[in-house]
Amino acid sequence: MSNNNLIKGSLQTIILxxxxxxxxxxxxxxxxxxxxxxxxxxxxxxxALYPALHKLEAEGLLSTEIEQVDNRVRKYYSLTKDGQKxxxxxxxxxxxxxxxxQRILTPDLKPGFNI
Amino acid sequence: MSNNNLIKGSLQTIILxxxxxxxxxxxxxxxxxxxxxxxxxxxxxxxALYPALHKLEAEGLLSTEIEQVDNRVRKYYSLTKDGQKxxxxxxxxxxxxxxxxQRILTPDLKPGFNI
DNA sequence: TTATATACATAAGAATTTTAGGTATTATTT
DNA sequence: AAATAATACCTAAAATTCTTATGTATATAA
Numbered sequence: 237m238s239n240n241n242l243i244k245g246s247l248q249t250i251i252l253x254x255x256x257x258x259x260x261x262x263x264x265x266x267x268x269x270x271x272x273x274x275x276x277x278x279x280x281x282x283x284a285l286y287p288a289l290h291k292l293e294a295e296g297l298l299s300t301e302i303e304q305v306d307n308r309v310r311k312y313y314s315l316t317k318d319g320q321k322x323x324x325x326x327x328x329x330x331x332x333x334x335x336x337x338q339r340i341l342t343p344d345l346k347p348g349f350n351i
Numbered sequence: 352m353s354n355n356n357l358i359k360g361s362l363q364t365i366i367l368x369x370x371x372x373x374x375x376x377x378x379x380x381x382x383x384x385x386x387x388x389x390x391x392x393x394x395x396x397x398x399a400l401y402p403a404l405h406k407l408e409a410e411g412l413l414s415t416e417i418e419q420v421d422n423r424v425r426k427y428y429s430l431t432k433d434g435q436k437x438x439x440x441x442x443x444x445x446x447x448x449x450x451x452x453q454r455i456l457t458p459d460l461k462p463g464f465n466i
Numbered sequence: 467t468t469a470t471a472t473a474c475a476t477a478a479g480a481a482t483t484t485t486a487g488g489t490a491t492t493a494t495t496t
Numbered sequence: 497a498a499a500t501a502a503t504a505c506c507t508a509a510a511a512t513t514c515t516t517a518t519g520t521a522t523a524t525a526a
Contacts, residue, residue, distance in 0.1 A: 244359035244482060244513075246452060253456050264504050274451040284483050286506060308491060308504055327456065334449055336389040337361060341368050341442065359482075359513050379473050399514055401475060422522060423473055 247280070247288050249326040252297065252315065256323045260301070260314040263289060289313060297322050362395070362403050364441040367412065367430065371438045375416075375429045378404060404428060412437050 254266060261269070267280045292298045297319035301312045315323065369381060376384070382395045407413045412434035416427045430438065 247482080250452075250455055262504080264502095268503095270455060273454050277447070278451050278455070281484065282504095282506080283485070283508090288482085290506095306492075306503095310504070330452075330456070332392070334452070336393050337365075337445075337449070340365055340385060340388050340393070341445070362513080377473080378475095379471095383472095396515065397473095397475080398477090398516070402513085405475095421472090424521090425473070 246330060247284060248292060249330050250280075251285075251288060251292065251313075252319060252323045252326055255298070255313060255315050256320070260312045262310045262312050264310075292319070361445060362399060363407060364445050365395075366400075366403060366407065366428075367434060367438045367441055370413070370428060370430045371435070375427045377425045377427050379425075407434070 250270065251266060254269060255261060263282075263285055267282070267285060270278055270280050289298065293300060293313070295318075296316055298313045299316050301314075303310050303312060365385065366381060369384060370376060378397075378400055382397070382400060385393055385395050404413065408415060408428070410433075411431055413428045414431050416429075418425050418427060
């Protein structure tokens with residue numbers, strides 16, 4: 237796990253959104269899914285991921301179940317009720333931010349453009 | 352000046368891009384332009400802006416001229432040669448990151464979608 | 467005359483991430 | 497058989513970037 241740049245601030249949203257789509261996932265699985273979805277361009281570092289998961293759990297947005305698979309411990313995360321509400325909120329926050337970014341960075345384009 | 356959050360790291364790109372479009376700008380002007388372009392939704396704080404400008408100047412991407420306007424000091428920033436190259440690089444980096452973000456967060460959509 | 471706008475700046479603290487380590491099992495390669 | 501990579505968790509120091517709070521100073525508006 238290493239190098240990307242950027243991502244700062246969007247990691248929580250990524251975690252929550254992936255869990256909205258997948259019911260439950262474990263940490264390592266999240267890193268692999270992101271790598272796969274972005275053709276290896278975004279690599280979630282473990283030093284960023286695990287503290288983020290622990291924080292979301294401490295905030296009551298995620299719950300955990302530990303399972304034994306092939307003598308290896310897996311810690312599965314799922315959205316709580318509060319977590320489910322938070323996904324929507326965090327997603328529209330991020331979407332709004334990206335739209336504003338585009339307004340700043342591509343001043344020629346009008347609303348409703350293509351990337 | 353207050354609250355935004357999200358995508359820490361895009362401030363440098365914003366500064367460089369605005370200077371690519373405007374030849375020269377001073378700090379306060381940048382905060383106002385961003386506020387105006389985003390209908391007040393993104394407010395660049397001075398505590399973030401000035402250190403960022405100083406850092407870009409220290410890296411040789413920006414140059415400065417100080418001017419007196421109505422008894423008030425203004426510090427105008429312009430892109431250096433290196434700065435001009437860096438805009439392109441930073442812009443495609445950010446654009447690529449946003450595309451990857453969309454791949455993670457909107458798995459239904461195919462490349463070339465609308466925001 | 468008091469507050470707001472313009473215009474710069476810094477410094478403490480918070481939040482997030484990178485880098486670098488650590489443990490342990492299983493699978494693959496040499 | 498031994499070494500490496502992959503799977504799977506974790507933490508801690510340092511770096512980076514941002515917020516919040518302050519400070520200075522002039523001009524304008526209430």
